[in-house]
Amino acid sequence: MYGFISRFRSLLALILPLAFFVAYLLFFYVHVVDVRVDVVILGEGVVFIDGQLFSSNSTLTFRLVKHGLIGFLEPLNLRVEAKPGRGWMIGEILFNNKTCTGGVVEVLGDGVLLVDFDRVISISYPGDLDFAGLDLDGDGLFDFIIEINLWNTLSASGTANMTFNLDRGILYYGQCLWDLTPKYSEIEVYGYPEIWCGNKPWNEYMALDSSIPIPDRVSSLNDFYVTLSYNLSHNSQLSINLAVESWFTRDKFRFTRVFAGEVEVMIWLYWHNLSPAGFKIDELIVPIEVDGEIVNCTFEVWYANMNWHYIAFRILEPIKFGVVRFNYASFIEWVYEFIGDEFRNLYLEDVEVGVEFGDSTIKTVVINWILYDFSLQYTSERLLKS
Ligand SMILES: [Ca+2]
Numbered sequence: 001m002y003g004f005i006s007r008f009r010s011l012l013a014l015i016l017p018l019a020f021f022v023a024y025l026l027f028f029y030v031h032v033v034d035v036r037v038d039v040v041i042l043g044e045g046v047v048f049i050d051g052q053l054f055s056s057n058s059t060l061t062f063r064l065v066k067h068g069l070i071g072f073l074e075p076l077n078l079r080v081e082a083k084p085g086r087g088w089m090i091g092e093i094l095f096n097n098k099t100c101t102g103g104v105v106e107v108l109g110d111g112v113l114l115v116d117f118d119r120v121i122s123i124s125y126p127g128d129l130d131f132a133g134l135d136l137d138g139d140g141l142f143d144f145i146i147e148i149n150l151w152n153t154l155s156a157s158g159t160a161n162m163t164f165n166l167d168r169g170i171l172y173y174g175q176c177l178w179d180l181t182p183k184y185s186e187i188e189v190y191g192y193p194e195i196w197c198g199n200k201p202w203n204e205y206m207a208l209d210s211s212i213p214i215p216d217r218v219s220s221l222n223d224f225y226v227t228l229s230y231n232l233s234h235n236s237q238l239s240i241n242l243a244v245e246s247w248f249t250r251d252k253f254r255f256t257r258v259f260a261g262e263v264e265v266m267i268w269l270y271w272h273n274l275s276p277a278g279f280k281i282d283e284l285i286v287p288i289e290v291d292g293e294i295v296n297c298t299f300e301v302w303y304a305n306m307n308w309h310y311i312a313f314r315i316l317e318p319i320k321f322g323v324v325r326f327n328y329a330s331f332i333e334w335v336y337e338f339i340g341d342e343f344r345n346l347y348l349e350d351v352e353v354g355v356e357f358g359d360s361t362i363k364t365v366v367i368n369w370i371l372y373d374f375s376l377q378y379t380s381e382r383l384l385k386s
Contacts, residue, residue, distance in 0.1 A: 119167055123148060125160040125175075131205055134164055141209035143197065144374075146171065149354070150191035151202075156180045158364070162193060171195055171371040173355070178364040187358075188239065188274075193367075194354025195374055201247050201254035201349050212378045214351070215252050218336070219344040221383040223329035228353060229373035231321040232270060235366050239359035242270035242369070243312075248346035258308045263346060265335055266312040267299075269319050273359060276312035278304025284313060284334055289325040301334065311335055323373070329383050336384055344384065351376060 121132050125148045133142035146162050160175035173193050180190055197210040212224045226244060234240050247254075248263040258264065266276065282301035287294050299313040313331055328351075336343045353374050355367060 120163050120165045121146070122161060122163040124162075125150060125156075125177075131203075132164075133205065133207065134166065135209070136166065136169070137209070139209065142205075142207040143209045144195050145197070145200070145205045145207045146195045147205075148173075148191070148193050150193075152183050152187050153177075153190045154181045154183045156190075160193065164195075169373070171369075171374070173367065173369040173371075175367045176364060180365065189356050189358040190365075192245075192352075192354040192356045193369070194245075194352050195371065196350050196352035196354075197376070198348070198350030199253055199255075200352065201249050201256070201258055204255045206253075210351075210376065212351070212376045215347045215349045217344070218248065218332070218346055218348055218383060221348060223327055223379045223381040223383045225325055225377040225379065226328055226351065227323070227325045227373055227375045227377065228269070228371070229323040231370045231372075232355065233368045234272070234357070235362050235364070237359070238272065238357060238362050238365060238367070239274040240270075240272050240355055240357040240367065241268045241274050241314075242355050243268045243353075245352040245354070247349045248343070249349055250346060252347050254347075254349060260307050261342065262308045263335065263339060263343065264306070264308055264310045265331065266310075267331055268312060268314040269324055271314060271318050274356070276302035276304070276314055277306065277310055278302050278312075282334075284331075286313075286326065286330040289323075290319060291322045299331075303338075309339060311338070327379075329381065329385065332383055333385060336386070348383075 121134060123130055123132050123146060130148040130150070132146050134144040134146060135141060136143040144164075146164055148160050148162050150156070150160070156177045157179045158175070158177040160177060161173070163172045164170070165172070175193070182190060197207045197212075198214040199206045199208070213221070228244075230242065232240075232242055244267040246265050247258060248265070249258060250262060268276070279302065280300050281303045284299045284301055285296050286299055288297045289295075290297075298316040300316065302310075302312040302314060304310040313334075353371065355369050357365060357367060359365075
């Protein structure tokens, strides 16, 4: 009898901890649906979550709620994102009144995470404002303006979003629009989502903290390199380009529009199902650095008299993605020879980069464009050599 009790106790001693362990696992798997986590924000600022002030110093404690159940053995991975989705979720986070995304830098301890936020600026269509200024070096002056710029779209269903990550220097543009109605039906383009520096002469926004001294007279400026690193995807039938654009006006700061005798210059590095306005009048071979190699690229030159002079250089073999670098003077010299001496006195107002799109036969217009780099490097050579 004693032997039986002894064996029973031994069995109990073995089974009980195992049963408790299984119950413990089940308890956590079934019942724990949220976890309290301390998050340390790197940097100074005011933190809002879902519009509520959570912290005015650099440390923030809040509760993360995961949709659904969590398993006991599930690793604690945190992904901070603005949109609700699968996995861990935090509502919109504003840091210094800018929407932030971020990632876990380090797990400091049990449930304590160090999160480093990227500062991002985001604009959307539909929305009150379709532009924003970017002050990359924090000196109070804009280095660039981003603008969704659906200038010929009267109405559209769907959304477009442009987000600039200030910490990584990357521009993201995504749109999914349908039922587009143009403002002017005779114009085949709906818009030109873009980033630019200088003074765009069609509105009052300026980004004068550029690495080149614009606006200034063509005759006073030096040449500069334009570097772009990008990736673009879109509907296979869509009419679209990726183009650099500049306006040349008689006033140093023009805010209203462009007039006769003034000049618009576009450089199309990518295009699909789209032709420039007017007629092809010439061809030009320009050495372009593409992914580190110099390539002699042929550009068609198109001209239209749009009251002002419209000149578009369209590359023969489009570059859909890659790192592209070229001298502005390569194109400006041709414009000078074509327009004549009066071009010397015009002001180079701005340098823009965007994706011009149109074509009403596409029901839903999808564009995803990432611009990893847009930089201008001023040189000691004159913009006009002659
Ligand atoms: Ca600045």
